[in-house]
Amino acid sequence: MVDAGDVGSRRRVRRWRSVSEKRQIVQLTMEPGASVAEVARAHGVNANQVFKWRRAFDRGELVESCSALIPVTMSSASEASDEPEEAPQASSGGAIHIELPGRAMISVESGADPVLLRSILESLRK
Structure with a gap:
């Protein structure tokens, strides 16, 4: 006997991709003769998601977050x-x-x- 709770209970698990993984997948789609659908399928990603990553890549938004510290000088x-400084x-x-x-x-x-x-x-x- 089949339990009603077992029918259709397969859950799709979303995989979190790092920025470097996204960039790598996007760059594979930009190679001559590459198919976005084939590259997406090979990496277990929906082709629509890869197209979104490509647009983000084109806008320069698909970059690693940078947590570099830089020196800052603050004046009180x-x-x-009150006098304007010379440019x-x-x-x-x-x-x-x-x-x-x-x-x-x-x-x-x-x-x-x-x-x-x-x-x-x-x-x-x-």
Whole structure:
């Protein structure tokens, strides 16, 4: 006799994929002659999910989270001058200076990681 609880009780387990796994799968789909459906099937992933990962990859969103620490110099509000500071001259190395009123000043050298810079600016905006 079959128990009614056993019928259709097979549960689909979702597999969590790391960013590096997603990137690897996406890069396989971009090889000449590759089929998204075949690559997805070979990795046990729905093809629609792989297409979402491809769009995220194209937008630059499929990146490892970076938890690097960078040096930050904070100045107190009492040290701030009422007179506007002279704008720094452009250097040949290329850098920009971003001053957040009463909060922080950030110097960004040329070649800085744009993803890391975005996450820093977003965290300071909060």
